[in-house]
Amino acid sequence: MESHIRYGYLPRCPDLYWDEGTGCYRCRLAEDPEHGERFRFLLGVGHGCCAPLNTWREAIRRRDEPEPVR
Template identity: 50%
Template sequence: MFDDFDFFSDIRQMDPLTKENEPCVGCGWCCLRDPCSESHQKYGYTKRCPDLLWDEKNIRYICKLMLDPKYSEEVRKSQHEGQGCYAPLNDWRKDVKNRG
């Protein structure tokens, strides 16, 4: 599905939210447990954001909102893209898989 697209080529490295923050591994914990405000604005309050996709090739979740020309700048800024994991102690980081 995403074989010819490099999701990570345009990621700007920014200072981490804190010195302790680990990089995002795309485990999906944040987006599956608590979709972002941009997802709520676009889709309403859903259990799961329709724009969160599992990427089998890279073995991680991908946020299509961050790739959407209409929403990407706002979403990347509000979600602190490139600044590390919001929940570095969650167990999903060590077990990145498609959670359905």
């Protein structure tokens, strides 16, 4: 929701980025030094996944790169 307020409706939030070190996506809104605590509360960070049936939860990888050839 906070992303929609800041940027409008986009396919992907500009504040979502891939962190090579942790091997997962991270949120700059949640990491903001001034407003991060509020954003973490509003986004439910730390309260578990809000989409338990989403199969991507079990296959964390960078999604903006082509699918590897198998």
